[in-house]
Amino acid sequence: MTERACDEKAIVVDGLVKRFGDFTAVDGVSFDVCKGEIFGFLGPNGSGKSTTIRMLCGLLTPTAGNASVAGLDVVTQARQIQSRIGYMSQKFSLYDDLTVMENLLFFAGVYKVKPDRVEQRIGAVLDLANLTADSNTLTGTLSVGYKQRLALASAVVHEPDVLFLDEPTSGVDPVSRRRFWDLIDSLARTGVTVLVTTHVMEEAEYCNRLVMIDKGRRVALGSAAELKQGYAFEVLEIRTRDVMNAMRVAENWPDVVEAALFGEDLHITCRENTRTTLQWQERFAKAGVSIQSVKPVEVTLEDVFVSLVASAEGTTGA
Ligand SMILES: Nc1ncnc2c1ncn2[C@@H]1O[C@H](COP(=O)(O)OP(=O)(O)OP(=O)(O)O)[C@@H](O)[C@H]1O
Ligand SMILES: [Mg+2]
CATH class of the missing domain: 3.40.50.300 (P-loop containing nucleotide triphosphate hydrolases)
Incomplete structure (x- = not known):
C-alpha cells in the first residue's frame, strides 16, 4: 500500500x-x-x-x-x-x-x-x-x-x-x-x-x-x-479557565477517546468532530463548565504513534 x-x-x-x-x-x-x-x-x-x-x-x-x-x-x-x-x-x-x-x-x-x-x-x-x-x-x-x-x-x-x-x-x-x-x-x-x-x-x-x-x-x-492521514481521530484544543473540571467532564463522553492537559489548555481526542464551536460551548455549559474557545490541533506523529501502540495492545493476538 x-x-x-x-x-x-x-x-x-x-x-x-x-x-x-x-x-x-x-x-x-x-x-x-x-x-x-x-x-x-x-x-x-x-x-x-x-x-x-x-x-x-x-x-x-x-x-x-x-x-x-x-x-x-x-x-x-x-x-x-x-x-x-x-x-x-x-x-x-x-x-x-x-x-x-x-x-x-x-x-x-x-x-x-x-x-x-x-x-x-x-x-x-x-x-x-x-x-x-x-x-x-x-x-x-x-x-x-x-x-x-x-x-x-x-x-x-x-x-x-x-x-x-x-x-x-x-x-x-x-x-x-x-x-x-x-x-x-x-x-x-x-x-x-x-x-x-x-x-x-x-x-x-x-x-x-x-x-x-x-x-x-x-x-x-x-x-x-x-x-x-491514516490517523482515525481529531484533536481539539479547548481553552477554559476551568480546565480540571472540563477534563473530568470530557473524559466521560463516549466520543472522546482521550482528554489531557496541554499547557494551560485541554486537548481532547475525538472519534469524529461534527460539532461547531457553539455546540461544544453548549455541551460543556450543560455540564456546568464555561469554555472560551475550541480549535482543531494539527495531528502530530506522536499522536499517531501513541494511538497505534494503544490499539496494538488492545488487539493482542490479532
Ligand atoms: N542479548 C540479549 N539478551 C536478552 N535480551 C536482550 C538482548 N538484547 C536485547 N534484549 C532485549 O530485547 C528487547 C529489545 O531490545 P533493543 O535493545 O533492541 O530495544 P530498542 O528498541 O533498541 O530500545 P531502546 O530505545 O531503549 O534503545 C529488550 O527487552 C531487551 O532487554
Ligand atoms: Mg536501542
Missing part, C-alpha cells in the same frame, strides 16, 4: 525474528528501504530497534526470517556486508584518549580503507563533519555534539553504501541536532541509504518514510504525511 516503487532496494527485511531464550525481541518484522532513502525506525524503549539493526549489520544471527543489505544476505554474507555498511551504535564507540585524527585513522584501518586513499578519505569526512580545525583535539574533551559528528565521520570513512544510525542524536542540543540532520541529508543526496532510529518525533519528519515498531512488531509503515 504505502510501499513506494524503488529503482533499487538497499535493505530488504522479510519476517525477521530474534528470540533471546523464551523472549521474542523482534517478532516477524518486514520492510524495504530504497537506495538513497532516509528511513526512520521508531519505537519505544525495548521495542527491538537496536536488535534489528544488529541483525542487519551481520552482528547478530536472526532466529528466523530473511534480510539483505546492499544485495547481500545478512546470515550467509555477513562479513561482506560489514565492508559495505557504516554503523553508529547507540553508544558512540570512539576512543576518548585518541585525537580526532587518530580515531579516524583507527576506523580507516578497521574498515580497511586502501592506504593510498586514507588521507583523501579522512580529509573528506573531516570536511563533511566540519571538524577539520579540530583534527588534533583529544576526543575526550569534545562536547557531545562534536563527538556525534566524529562518530558519523568514522562510520562513513570507507564510503559505505548503507548507513545505520542508532539514536544518533540522543543527548544533543536542538541546534547540533539540526546540523546533524543536514549532514545525513547531504550523505543521502550522494546515494547513501540511511536507516536511523529516533525517539524524537520531529526528527521522524525528516525521513522519507518510516516504520514504527512496538514490542518487536511492526505497527505502521509509510511517510509522515501518510501516517498522519
Whole structure:
C-alpha cells in the first residue's frame, strides 16, 4: 500500500525474528528501504530497534526470517556486508584518549580503507563533519555534539553504501541536532541509504518514510504525511479557565477517546468532530463548565504513534 516503487532496494527485511531464550525481541518484522532513502525506525524503549539493526549489520544471527543489505544476505554474507555498511551504535564507540585524527585513522584501518586513499578519505569526512580545525583535539574533551559528528565521520570513512544510525542524536542540543540532520541529508543526496532510529518525533519528519515498531512488531509503515492521514481521530484544543473540571467532564463522553492537559489548555481526542464551536460551548455549559474557545490541533506523529501502540495492545493476538 504505502510501499513506494524503488529503482533499487538497499535493505530488504522479510519476517525477521530474534528470540533471546523464551523472549521474542523482534517478532516477524518486514520492510524495504530504497537506495538513497532516509528511513526512520521508531519505537519505544525495548521495542527491538537496536536488535534489528544488529541483525542487519551481520552482528547478530536472526532466529528466523530473511534480510539483505546492499544485495547481500545478512546470515550467509555477513562479513561482506560489514565492508559495505557504516554503523553508529547507540553508544558512540570512539576512543576518548585518541585525537580526532587518530580515531579516524583507527576506523580507516578497521574498515580497511586502501592506504593510498586514507588521507583523501579522512580529509573528506573531516570536511563533511566540519571538524577539520579540530583534527588534533583529544576526543575526550569534545562536547557531545562534536563527538556525534566524529562518530558519523568514522562510520562513513570507507564510503559505505548503507548507513545505520542508532539514536544518533540522543543527548544533543536542538541546534547540533539540526546540523546533524543536514549532514545525513547531504550523505543521502550522494546515494547513501540511511536507516536511523529516533525517539524524537520531529526528527521522524525528516525521513522519507518510516516504520514504527512496538514490542518487536511492526505497527505502521509509510511517510509522515501518510501516517498522519491514516490517523482515525481529531484533536481539539479547548481553552477554559476551568480546565480540571472540563477534563473530568470530557473524559466521560463516549466520543472522546482521550482528554489531557496541554499547557494551560485541554486537548481532547475525538472519534469524529461534527460539532461547531457553539455546540461544544453548549455541551460543556450543560455540564456546568464555561469554555472560551475550541480549535482543531494539527495531528502530530506522536499522536499517531501513541494511538497505534494503544490499539496494538488492545488487539493482542490479532
Ligand atoms: N542479548 C540479549 N539478551 C536478552 N535480551 C536482550 C538482548 N538484547 C536485547 N534484549 C532485549 O530485547 C528487547 C529489545 O531490545 P533493543 O535493545 O533492541 O530495544 P530498542 O528498541 O533498541 O530500545 P531502546 O530505545 O531503549 O534503545 C529488550 O527487552 C531487551 O532487554
Ligand atoms: Mg536501542
